[in-house]
Every structure is written in structure tokens, then in C-alpha cells.
Amino acid sequence: MRVERISRYPVKGLSPEVMEEVALRPGDGLPDDRRFAFAQGDSPFDPAAPVWLQKRHFACLMANARVAAIRSAYDSASHTLLLRADGVAPLEAPLGTPEGRDAAAAWMTAYLGPEARGALRFAEAPGHAFTDIAAKAVSLVGLASVQELGARFGMALDPLRFRANILFSGAAPFAELDWIGREILLGGARLRVFKRTQRCAATEVNPTTAERDAKPPKWLREQYGHADLGIYAEVIEGGRVATGDALEPVQAELLG
Template identity: 25%
Template sequence: MHRVLDIRRHPLKSAAAEHLDEVVVTADGLDGDRIWTCLGADDTVGSAKQPRLWGGLLAVTASLSAQGDAAADMLVTVPGGKALEAGGPEADAALSDWLGHPVRLTRHPPKQLKRHHWWPDEPGMIPDWAAGVEPGGDDLVAVRAGADGRFFDFGPLHLVTTGALARLGAEHGEAVDPARFRPNLILDLPADPEPGQRIAIGADLLVKTVVPTPRCVIPSLAHGAAPADPALLKTLASHHRVDVPEYGRATCFGFYAEILAAGTARTGDEVRVL
């Protein structure tokens, strides 16, 4: 029997995950997932896809005091610091000091959302749809915000499987921490389902795979106890460059899913690919 091995919520975009025993999942994703963001002095969204500016966010922890509509209250902690309430001057000052430039936390960013994106210079890491960009260069790209103000790069639910992680570890010569891919759910499945397949999780949650997840520089960066691993990009580009339906070829790992039926996900829940 296949099961949910781990549930991870990221209340603050690009910060470390909360590990949960259970969470409500709606059409908008996990309750409380990516509902806060950092803004830079130029009002761009803080994303570790530009590590020079925002890589330090991966070491910041963020936790919510409640789920559902009350999930607005968040505590953030920079390494070596104390937990501070998001939205106040103390938290903004601590993050600014940690990151080395002025930032502020918000749930209500400007309508025109953009972020800095650093394009890796590892061959194969630039997707077909960005073929004109400069490897090693920085771009300003548009950010998608959900109708409820969430800060997703693409879809509301991101998953990885133990089978794909085991294959990647064999290709890379060592185990790869799944935190590098920032999933919401880690599923005990022998391989990733194909796009369009449905996955039943627990008693009532039903999702459908949409596309494999294109990868950026983030998997190669330090994530807490996992040190920086630049060679991981070469492994990914060598073994995981695939056709993304309707978009073109890209180096991918994990997959996005849409929610067909809302429900509660719990660690240990049975997982069935239909």
C-alpha cells in the first residue's frame, strides 16, 4: 500500500517548510501555503530563484498560528534570532539584516508582480520557452498570484515521489534531500504519474497531475542542513530534461497537480493512482 510520507507547507515564499501531520487542501492548495512574501526595495517579490538577493530566505523558518481563514498570523525566525510576528517592524528589520538589503513582509503586494530570476549557466537548465535569455544573467519576470493572493510559481500543489527521488539519488551518486525541491506532499510511489492521471489521497482528496515541474537554481542551493550542491544541476540536466506538454523541453523534477476534490491530507494516508 502506498502512502503520504510527509506534508510540507511554506507559509512564506522561499522560506523553509513547516512539517505537518495533516492539512486541509482546497482548490487553492494547502491551507496557508505561500500566503506571505518578502518585497524588496524595488517592490519585487522575494524568490530564491535569484540567490544573490534572496538565497538566505531558504534558511528562514516561518510558521502559522492556525489554519484556514485565521492563517494570516505568522512567526518568522532568522538563524540565531527569535520568533517575530510578521507584519511588524521587528520582523522586517531582522529579515533585512539577515538578507543584507531592505525588505518587508506582506500579504498584500502591488498588483504588478515581478521577481528577479537568475538563469543557471549549466547547459540544459534553460527551458525551451526561455531560449533567448542569457545563461548566468538576471531577468525580471512576472509572478502569478492566486485569486486569494497566494504566491505560486505555477500550480497550487507540488508533489514528489520516493521512486523519482531514489532514481535521482542513483544518478547523482548520493541521496538527494527532497527539501531541495520544496514539495507540498511526498508520496510513496514507485514513479511519478503521467500528466492527466488522477491520484486519490486518503478518504476524500482527489488531485490530477498537470505538468512536470521545471527546475531552476534552487535545488543546488543550501537548504538548512543540506549544503550547497552545484553538481546537482548537471545531474538534473543530464537525466531529467523532458517534454513539458504545450511548453517545450525543460529540466524537470516533481510535478504540479490540480485539486479535483477538496479534502484533508494526513501523513500515512493511502495513495492510489487511478
């Protein structure tokens, strides 16, 4: 099996940053993945005491399909976020200043319009990630799984709907769902698979058009009896992972 694409999503719900390689660390996800979010006005998120919250407390594709039309770019060197969307003046926000963070939040509030539940807040907290599960993990999706699901319903599904950190080829469709509890070698890192990824309405959104034009959760339940596509894995031995690297499940007998 082969790593085909590595992605991180600096801002929850917004566009990916494609990486040629990444250094994984034990007990952590990809660096800067879901580091930021836009908290809805009624969100209880407290940056002084950050805890994991469900995605509905933030701008997200599950509830706000139109955020798929935003093109964002985060420059870690300058700590600057660029936000662009058709019909809206672009914004370059220096996140190291209160004014920059407030400007980014105001931009998103205006963009969401009636979908904004009060004034949004730009959310960040040291060491906190705005991921869909509380555990820090790497998400992986097999391309064959996406292709088979789409083929069953006569539609080519863009794998980006599933917002994985790692897209890989070479496995049978949905084979990765059987890796729960197993370790995998991913480039120079070792991970342990611990959970299937249950899919929600976010995957209904076309990442190119920002329209809800498919029903992956419904289709999965109808065809397979569950809504799972992809897996989560924890990093147990860090290392470098690059596009083109091998991905291999470790045989149980080799684990002792």
C-alpha cells in the same frame, strides 16, 4: 503508494511546517501555503492589486541561498511569525499590525545584507499565494525519483530541497511525470495532474547547511534530457489527507 510527508511553507523561501493532516479544498492549494513573502525593494508587487510574479521579485532560495539557514514558524492562531538565524537576534513579529510587518521586513533586509535590493517589504494579499506557478495547486514529489537522481551522482539528496507539499513512496522513479492529464486519489481528495515541476537553482541549496552543494537541474538535463522532478495537481474534489494515506492514479477507463 503512500503519503510520507505533508508540508506547507507559510513564507516563500523559508522553512516548512510539517502537517499530520490537511483539509484540501477544490481549486486551492494547502491552507496558508506560500501565504507570505518578502518582496525585494524593487519588486512591483502591489498588495492592493496582487498578480503572480516570478520568484526573483522576492527573497528566494534561487537567488538567496542563505535564507535556507533561517528557521521560521508561523502561528495562525496568534497571526505571529517567528524568525531565527545564527548570529542574529530572533524576532517574534505580530503580523496583524503594521509595526510587526515592518519589523519582519527590516529583520529580513538586515539578514540579506548586500543581497537585499533596497528595503524589503512584507507581502500579503487576501487569497493570493506566492507560488512558483500562477495556478493554485498542490505539489507532489516521489521519493524514489529523488533517491535515483542522487544515486546516479553519488550523493544522498534531501527531499526537502524540492519543497513539495506531498512526498510519497511506492512509485517507480519518475513515474509521476507520466501522470500529466490523469486524476489521482490522494487520501479523501481527488486531484488532476496538469504540469511537471521544472527545477531551478533553488534545489542546489542544502536545506541543512544553506550551501550550494549539488546541481539537480544540470544533473536532470544530463541524465534525462529535461529538468523536471515532481508534479503539480489541482484539487477537483476536496477532502482530508493524512500521513500514511494512499495515493493512487485513477485508471483512464474509470474516468469514462
